[in-house]
Amino acid sequence: DVKVTQSSRYLVKRTGEKVFLECVQDMDHENMFWYRQDPGLGLRLIYFSYDVKMKEKGDIPEGYSVSREKKERFSLILESASTNQTSMYLCASSLVTGSGNTIYFGEGSWLTVV
Amino acid sequence: AQTVTQSQPEMSVQEAETVTLSCTYDTSESDYYLFWYKQPPSRQMILVIRQEAYKQQNATENRFSVNFQKAAKSFSLKISDSQLGDAAMYFCALSPSNTGNQFYFGTGTSLTVIP
Numbered sequence: 711d712v713k714v715t716q717s718s719r720y721l722v723k724r725t726g727e728k729v730f731l732e733c734v735q736d737m738d739h740e741n742m743f744w745y746r747q748d749p750g751l752g753l754r755l756i757y758f759s760y761d762v763k764m765k766e767k768g769d770i771p772e773g774y775s776v777s778r779e780k781k782e783r784f785s786l787i788l789e790s791a792s793t794n795q796t797s798m799y800l801c802a803s804s805l806v807t808g809s810g811n812t813i814y815f816g817e818g819s820w821l822t823v824v
Numbered sequence: 825a826q827t828v829t830q831s832q833p834e835m836s837v838q839e840a841e842t843v844t845l846s847c848t849y850d851t852s853e854s855d856y857y858l859f860w861y862k863q864p865p866s867r868q869m870i871l872v873i874r875q876e877a878y879k880q881q882n883a884t885e886n887r888f889s890v891n892f893q894k895a896a897k898s899f900s901l902k903i904s905d906s907q908l909g910d911a912a913m914y915f916c917a918l919s920p921s922n923t924g925n926q927f928y929f930g931t932g933t934s935l936t937v938i939p
Contacts, residue, residue: 750833752931753929800869812859
């Protein structure tokens with residue numbers, strides 16, 4: 711089975727702190743994604759990466775950056791956390807070859823910024 | 825632009841009954857895939873069912889089936905013989921074939937199953 715692992719399930723950070731959310735997948739998927747999930751807004755794409763060191767902005771990239779130094783690992787970085795970034799963050803991965811491939815999700819990281 | 829709309833923020837169903845969750849989408853692409861994902865409370869999002877747009881036959885997976893109306897751009901999910909474990913947030917998703925496997929999600933429908 712595909713496994714997408716998010717290293718932190720629950721975090722509480724202070725405003726202005728730098729926050730790292732780590733994600734690892736074990737299926738050699740080319741695509742990796744970071745989504746933000748908020749009630750009533752569904753899943754909004756922050757960034758995605760289709761290859762090592764490659765990244766593309768999603769719908770809401772402001773205040774975030776990403777890093778993909780290895781194929782299996784995709785990190786989301788909040789350079790200076792703010793209270794409006796309190797949310798659940800979902801990492802996901804998928805194959806890029808072919809089409810209609812399923813996207814696989816991690817369990818999510820609940821971030822509270824105080 | 826691709827959009828996915830779920831107009832029912834919340835739904836409820838009696839255990840053992842049938843419920844239908846609605847989803848409409850918009851895309852200019854002719855080749856795409858549609859998905860329903862389930863997110864149980866505090867648990868991982870998992871795939872429920874998948875439909876290829878070029879297939880006329882509606883996909884089914886055990887108690888889950890879809891009603892895919894391509895012309896109307898509608899993709900509803902029917903859950904038969906509802907069980908307590910079906911209680912979850914359900915997301916409809918669209919993945920056009922030429923977008924490098926990007927996914928577009930609706931806002932979700934929260935399903936409550938009443939014992």
